[in-house]
Amino acid sequence: MSETNAPNTGLKNPFDSWKSIAISLYMTLVGYGVLVGIPVINTAWVTLLGFSEAQGGRIAGMDLGGLAVGGVVTAILITKVDRRFLAILGMFLAVLANALCITMVDYEQVFWLRFLSGFGSGIFTSVAVSSLGASSKPARAFNAMLFAFAFSQALEIHFLPLLTMSGIYIAFIVGFLSTLPFINWIPSFSDSKSYLGLEQSKETIKQVSPDTTIPKFVPWLCLAAMVVTYINIGAYWTYIDLAARSDGADPEWVGLILTLSSLLSVVGCLFATLLSNRYGLLRPLLVTLVFMAIIVGMLANGITDTNILISAFSFNFLWIFIDVYQMSTIANVDNKGRFASLMPGAQGLGQWIGPNAAATILSINLGYSGVFVMCAAAALVAMSLYLFMYFRFRRKIPEFAYAT
Helix, strand or coil, X not given: CEECCCCCCCCXXXXXXXXXXXXXXXXXXXXXXXXXXXXXHHHHHHHCCCCXXXXXXHHHHHHHHHHHHHHHHHHHHCCCCCHHHXXXXXXXXXXXXXXXXXXXXXXHHHHHHHHHHHHHHHHHXXXXXXXXXXXXCHHHHHHHHHHHHHHHHHHHHHHHHHCCHHHHHHHHHHHHHCCHHHHHHCCCHHHHHHHCCCCCCHHHHCCCCCCCEECXXXXXXXXXXXXXXXXHHHHHHHHXXXXXXXXXXXXXXXXXXXXHHHHHHHHHHHHHHHHHHHHCCHHHHHHHHHHHHHHHHHHHHCCCHHHHHHHHHHHHHHHHHHHHHHHHHHHHCCCCCXXXXXXXXXXXXXXXXXXXXXHHHHHCCCHHHHHHHHHHHHHHHHHHHHHHHHHHHXXXXXXXXXXX
């Protein structure tokens, strides 16, 4: 058992500056670029480079697996190494890998280069996410990040299909390099180490008191649930475009559906915030994961224009909805930014497992029905983990079970 304490230093938190928050938000959008745009990127690997659907899924898994590894490495180094150096290192690796992908287009080459790109993105993104988590109001910062995600996702889904494969890589390169002039807006290690423990805001502390004893395994269990959640998200989002096309759907219609459904994420983020104020975090999260299992599992019964439409719109509404609750739950039990820096790693690990598992399912001829059954199962497993925490702590630590 460990006690969560928020030190009262009276010092101003440098992570609360508008510059730190602004560049951190922008860096997360750049760093998560492949994650949110993976349906059209995976389709591009298949249609433009001639890879099989299974190969496309494995490449996607390597890219997002690299994101996970980069996130874990950053979590280890974040308190020991200057954040600005880590961000520049991640940027360099991601830019290098994307540049090499322009000319190196064989499957094996792309396979390993995408891991390098993901690794760099993981370092880059984790610096940004941990900086948001180190602000005095991390839940509010994460909500702002997810609102921004909804718009960036819609833009990527709409514009990336208009580009060549090289154009997609160049877009990512430009995104990373555009952050370079503003890297010094992030507090460095030397500027921030005195503040790493004061991150819980009054807004958060009144939900989970600094005197509340939180078992050490709780943040880790939250991260495990996030991994399982992203197994579903990774597999579904990687293959939804190709699955719809396999049913003979018009590619332009599919692109329009994915773009419009991405905008629905904004509504999901807003609803999640409003509901958490009334019902807390865990209870709506449990219900949402059940609905997520239903809307991804419905495609296992056959893919039609109608159920693709319903599933895609519902998925994007619920995805951000779920992320608001997951990130806020971790923020409520993490006042040092340590577990916040692991969130990109948890998401990336799930995104690595999901597409690879889906690729295996396709390679043994179980089809997209098998993929969507797996997605539904992952959502239910994640729900079970959160259900365990809810029943375990609703009496012992009601501040956690009913935190908003």
